[in-house]
Amino acid sequence: MQGYIWAYEMIMPKDDAKLNGDLGPRSYSYFELERMTEGFKDEIGRGAFGTVYKGVILNDIQKVIAVKRLDKVLRNGEIEFQTEMKVIGKTHHRNLVRLIGFCLDGPNRLLVYEYMSNGSLADTLFAPKTPPPWEKRMQIAHNIARGILYLHEECTSKIIHCDIKPQNILLDENGCAKISDFGLAKLLQPDQTRTFTDIRGTRGYVAPEWHRKLPITVKADVYSFGIVLLEIICCRRGVDWNLPEEEAILDEWVYRCFENGELGQLVGEEEIDMQHFERMIKVGLWCIQYEPSLRPTIKMVLHMLEGLLDVPIPPASSSRSVI
Template sequence: MRVIGKTHHKNLVKLLGYCQSGSNHQLLVYEDTSKGSPVNFLFNSDHQQIPSWDERLKIALNVARGILYLHEECETQIIHCDIKLQNILMDDSGCAKIGDVGLAKLLKPGQTNTFTGIRGTRGYVAPEWHRNLPVTVKVDVYSFGIVLLEIVCCRRNLDMNRSEDEAVLADWVYVCFENGELGKLVSSEDQQQKVMLMLEGTIDIPTPPSPSSFLSSIINLDTKKCRDQY
């Protein structure tokens, strides 16, 4: 609580106080974020209510700045461990702030990685959690990547109401990337052009690894463990 209380950044939900009186009276008091989570309007079936591209870009930048502060700028380096849209809240001015650091892992000075039990929410959890590897701040970066895709595409990272090919957002985006069909990710031509410019950038970007490669690595690792045991 002392560490969380010392964090001060415009893109973090501010902790105002807390109460701890026995196991049955534990309370955290945060600043008011009246507009709630972006989930409330990003996944709205009424497409006229979906935020504009500029508004979504602002949300993404706000979250990125908050994560940067946790990783590099606050006194104690913090791995949030549960970056997801439900843990992003917005104030009256539309500023997005990261909240709920209940699963956070603190790093000691000079420490770059740590071993800990799996934390986070299905769909946002980085591959290294499943492979029993040391975790670093990169697990938050992976989760932010999923959040970014949700913001761009205005859909949940896992949607079982869609076809099998499109149910898992990260897999579908990679297929679109491979096929040169990134325009499928957004709904209007104006947004398509802006998203294409953002994703392509002005410099060469290495081809991202296929999501299926993570699964192969896990299978190979498990197979090796079995061989070692016998």
């Protein structure tokens, strides 16, 4: 992989002081984090590499935190830790979850994040309760796009997130959406824009090129964002086999409705400006084009969402959701 490295392959600094000096987040002992979480009592999330607990920084006016305790530290967990420390520690944006600190204490590997009190976008969007109104959903879509734009074009080490999905979008106390979980992140060197690698990400959000053994570029994140955008628009999961067969795969159903001039079927009883609704649908369909070269950049996507760019009619896409 010349000039291009997986975030997984970063070299660990030789001591904690160097790590802390390079990145800024504070170093905590395992004992401190054990106290802050009351013995890791309150579990608030679980992922492929570890479990997240709610805690409180005792000397910071009861600042609530989220502590990610990595379980698989022998290989995957260690690599995950190196990834998140080196990548997240150097990223600062209002639409990214902020890393506050870390723990390198014997075999223990933990990460300390800002606490996101409103849970994930999946909780908000797919729960039985009433989903957010259209304006709020569009604000969330804008937040996500801005966060991805920072990763792709504005931070020091260009990053492909590789796992954009509602479960990895968290909402703070003000409902501001922030991207989390950089465990699958890939770093882009200045002279490199793509790489070959094994499939990463989550079924239903993975771009077709992962399965075609093609180089992976930032357009893979654009595809995933497109699926998430359609989910935000329609307030449902991208794949739902509880629905009639013709509606089960969201992107296919959306395109059929768009092509047949039947977008009203996607709206339901919600009162939405149909011109704006159609515009957002077209943005989503552009994002999920089968060929990466046809997809817009995330900057173009954001400009389309903001009304700064016209959104032409998207071509028919042969892409299918991976289930």
